[in-house]
Amino acid sequence: MDPRDILSIVFLLAAAPFFLAGTIGLLRFPDVFCRLHALTKADNLGLGLIVIALALQADTWLQSARLLLIWLLVMLSGATVAHLIARTALRAGRKPWSGRS
Amino acid sequence: MTPGPLLLFDLLLPAVLLWLAWRSLTSSDLFRAVILFIAFNLLLALAWVRLEAPDVALAEAAIGAGVTGTLLLAALTRIESAAGRRLSRPARWRPAALVLTGTALLAAAAGLLWSLRLLPTMPGGLGPLVDRHLAESGVDHPVTAVLLNFRGYDTLLEVAVLLLAVIAIWCLDEAVPFLQQPLESPLLTGFNRMMLPILLLSAGYLLWLGSHAPGGAFQAASLLAAGLLLALFSGASLPAQWSGLPLRLLLVLGFLAFLAAAIIGPLTGRALLHYPPAWVKPLILLVEWLLTLSIALILTATVIGGRPTGSRPYPPPASPAAEGRQR
Amino acid sequence: MSVPLIYTAAGIFLFLLGTYGLVAYAHLLRKILAANIMGSGVFMAFIAVAGRTPGAPDPVPHAMVLTGIVVTVAFTSVALALAVRIARTSSRVHLSGRDEEQ
Amino acid sequence: MTELCLGLALFLLVTIVLGLIRIRRGPSDADRMLSAQLFGTTGVAILLLLGQATDRTFWWDVALVFALLSAVTAIAFVSRNEPSETAQQQRDDHGS
Known part of the structure; x- marks a missing residue:
């Protein structure tokens, strides 16, 4: 097991909790805005760690560049969509959650 | 035997797909049905990945995630603004009808599954035949060779079907x-300013990829169509003078190019769609490029869902009354 | 338990689910969704059966299913345009003569 | 290594199943669109892992298409739900 494999395994194992956190946040949080918060965690960090792990395994630089591009695109569209959904919810008069309501 | 987790994956994915399809059909609120259907399309692309069908997975992802979702949401908006947002429930069935339909469907399922067991696993299918003639097809990827050369007839008529769809919608x-x-x-x-160039580049990438790996005209066209839709969402529209003859010409261009390539055969003493061996490769590339452009415009036109009016840009900008309400 | 068998069975059940949806609902948009699900079921069964042959996957079913997916988009868009047109002219979205909400 | 990739892909599919609960329960349309967006991202992750596990990197092209198009449907949803959200939406929301 050369160091690259070990590092990849570490990163892959580190990615799992972020996806889990994203999903549990999606289920447990009280309103849209918090859930958006949880969703983008899965995007940025969960996928990012997977991309790093796979980039370590990639044989050529081109493949790791492709992985990086996919990750950047997911983050770009994730951020835009999160903003637009939050804006629509806010304009529809949905107040952010504040304590025991 | 497939490795452990993969088998579990293959058991869980169809179950999720069936559950999504069931929930999409039986949910009372229509918007929820559309969203569940979009999620169904997303996971369907994963099923094609598990079935070793890369081209189909690409097409499902590009068309399912990009065009079909937007098409349904746009149509739902128009239907609800015309007929109101009422929840609809399944028809109230008389018990006899329910039992009859239930048994008929289950009998059909049992029959199909039973016939599946009798199906012989004949070796190879058409794969080896395609591989033998792959060299003359002008492309290196078997699926693209089948699509554009060996079974070019299906693809020619398929583009005609797309054209007919636009004509029907415009009527x-x-x-x-x-x-x-x-x-x-x-x-x-x-x-949009960032995504449109990336979508254009990716469409070109998929198109170039199609000649030697999974990819091709249809997947590239749906990416282009998604780019055009993004532009439409931020209010862009085709100016009036372009939405007349030029738009119609561009829509028909792909089909005409394919037809011309097909007719070269009989003109030079060969069968229809039998390209002269010397310029098979450039011919197929040219047809694929023009097909991508036309199909992208056709898919966008189907989402717009109406014919261009000579005087106003296509699609017309939001009416001033709506703008008055705009904060 | 080979992988293609699971997906063929799933395809068959998707087709039957779509048939039920097509029959049970009067709302046009639901019928269009049901028709799409039926199409996906047929494609899944077709490719899964094709996947049973050993060796490299057979390109011909893949090409035909690819064509099928594109044609499905075409017919969905026409059906939706018709549904919108019906909704606009008769402010109802189902064809049944009875007026109660179906 | 491939075992871990497959295991993680299975784990991500399970998170998608959990996400289905939010689609079912989500009070407002925005929540449902949100979970569809999460499915897109998790789908990209699964595709990358499957591509690595089965050593075929053309699955990464499918992931690229997913990444590119995940925004289109969500923007279609947003443009549909501009301020004209009905009051029914408000009642829907008090459920959460």
Whole structure:
């Protein structure tokens, strides 16, 4: 097991909790805005760690560049969509959650 | 035997697909049905990946995630603005009818599954035949060779079907404003300014890829169509003088190019769609490029869902009354 | 338990689910969704059966299913345009003569 | 290594199943669109892992298409739900 494999395994194992956190946040949080918060965690960090792990395994630089591009695109569209959904919810008069309501 | 986790994956994915399809059909609120259907399409692309069908997975992802979702949401908006947002429940069945239909469906399922067991696993299918003639097809990827050369007839008529779809839609109604009121969000325009070139490049990448790996005209066209839709969402529209003859020419261009390539055969003493061996490769590339452009415009036109009116841009901008309401 | 068998069975059940949806609902948009699900079921069964042959996957079913997916988009868009047209002219979205909400 | 990739892909599919609960329960349309967006991202992750596990990197092209198009449907949803959200939406929301 050369160091690259070990590092990849570490990163892959580190990615799992972020996806889990994203999903549990999606289920447990009280309103849209918090859930958006949880969703983008899965995007940025969960996928990012997977991309790093796979980039370590990639044989050529081109493949790791492709992985990086996919990750950047997911983050770009994730951020835009999160903003637009939050804006629509806010304009529809949905107040952010504040304590025991 | 497939490795452990993969088998579990293959058991869980169909179950999720069936559950999504069931929930999509039986949910009372229509919007929820559409969203569940979009999620169903997303996971369907994963099923094609598990079935070793890369081209189909690409097409499902590009068309399912990009065009079909937007098409359904746009149509739902128009239907609800015309017929109101009422929840609809399944028909109240008399018990006899329910039992009859239930048994018929289950009998059909049992029959199909039983016939599946009798199906002989004949070796190879048509794969080896295609591989033998792959060299003359002008491309290196078997699926593209089948699509554009060996079974070019299907693809030619398929583009004709797409064209007929646009003609049918244009006969029904004039184009309505694509948005009630434009989404003036600075983030969206910034996102579009970044995404449109990337989508254009990726479409070119998929098109170039099609000649030797999974990819091709249809997947590239749906990416281009998604780019055009993004532009439409931020209020862009084709100016009036371009939405007349030029648009119609571009829509028909792909089909005409394919037809011309097909007719070269009989003109030079060969069968229809039998390209002269000397310029098979350039011919197929040219046809694929023009097909991508035309199909992208056709898919976008189907989402706009109405014919261009000579005087106004296509699709017409949001009506001033709506703008008055805009904060 | 080979992988293609699971997906063929799933395809068959998707087709039957779509048939039920097509029959049970009067709302046009639901019928269009049901028709799409039926199409996906047929494609899944077709490719899964094709996947049973050993060796490299057979390109011909893949090409035909690819064509099928594109044609499905075409017919969905026409059906939706018709549904919108019906909704606009008769402010109802189902064809049944009875007026109660179906 | 491939075992871990497959295991993680299975784990991500399970998170998608959990996400289905939010689609079912989500009071407002925005929540449902949100979970569809999460499915897109998790789908990209699964595709990358499957591509690595089965050593075929053309699955990464499918992931690229997913990444590119995940925004289109969500923007279609947003443009549909501009301020004209009905009051029914408000009642829907008090459920959460």
